[in-house]
Amino acid sequence: MPQRDVLAAGAVVFRPGKRVLLVHRPKYDDWSFPKGKVDPGEHVTAAAVREVAEETGVHVRLGPPLSAQRYPNGDRMKSVAYWTGRAVGDDDVSGYLVNAEIDDVRWVDFDEAVELLTYPHDVDTLREAARRRRKTHALVVLRHGQARSRKAWRKDDRLRPLMAAGRLQAQHLVPVLAAYDVTRVVSSSSTRCVESVAPYADVTGWKLELEDALSEEAATAHEVLRVVDDLVHGDEGAVLCSHRPVLPAVFDALGLRDPDLEPGSMLVAHVRKGAVVATEIQSVR
Known part of the structure; x- marks a missing residue:
């Protein structure tokens, strides 16, 4: 039976002036993007953010996704998921403590990066990232976690809670939303939606904004458009949590096909100046 790929994640991080963040690994004497293996049970998005922080000292938020890399790694294959990235807060790397794994971290101009990168596949990734480097913010459209059965629930459906599996999904969602620097948490007022995003709001301290207009009982196309339009034309990362029957209206407001x-x-x-420029699907278990 073929062995599974080694899974890794990283980011091509830009700062103003089309400068990109590179690291040097003395073990391989190569220049590359900050990246590393996904830990057991870790979400790939969280791994990308963690690896950038560990290898450069810079905390980033993820932007549009890039094509994955896949190449031989000893007797196995390695798959690396990449995103564009931007620093959240300080992007100074002069104080990074070099070590046996990373002995140099630099912001370099795009043309210099093309020359400095060791591997041709990294140059290809850089060129792709350069086309997607402009600043965006994320709007995460979330379907609530696994909830108690509608048929078995005898009370008001708005009070129907998550099952244990759904509560676990809510916990696993925390680092994923953090990877996109979500600072607005907007949810249907129904319990199963609130419980899906409450752990993230509790951990981060961001306000949990409840919207009856995102509930199954009160949603209308006009009200859904109002909520979506507000988030699209803001400049903050946001999560919008709603229900299967309401989500088609959300995606219609975004001009997107419903991914079910x-x-x-x-x-x-990924939104720039009020327009969606890239999308991706993520899930938590």
Whole structure:
């Protein structure tokens, strides 16, 4: 039976002036992007943010996704998921403590990066990233986690809670939303949606904004458009949590095809100047 790929994640991080963040690994004497293996049970988005922080000291938020790399790694194959990235806060790397794994970290101009990168596949990734480097913010459209059965629930459906599996999904969602620097948490007022995003709001301290207009009982196309329009034309990363029957109206407001999300899954829309420029699907278990 073929062995599974080694899974890794990283980011091509830009700063103003089309400067990109590179690292040097003395073990291989190569220049590359900050990246590393995904830990067991870790979400790939969280791994990308963690690896950048560990290898450069810079905390980033993820932007549009890039094509994955896949290449031989000893007797196995290695798959690396990449995103564009931007620093959240200080991007100074002069104080980074070099070590046996990373002995140099630099912001370099795009043309210098093309010359400095060791591997041709990294140059290809850089050129792709350069086309997607402009600043965006994420709008995460989330279908609530796995909830108690509608048929078995005898009370007001708005009070129907998550099952244990759904509560676990809500916990696993925390580092994923953090990877996109979500600072607005907007949810249907129904319990199963609130419980899906409450752990993230609790951990981060961001206000949990409840919207009856995103509930199954009160949603209208006009009100959904109002909520979506507010988030699209803002400049903050945001999550919008709603229900399967309401999500088609959300995606219609975004001008996107409905991806028919499973419970606990999300579409991440990367928005620039009020327009969606890239999307990706993520899920948590």
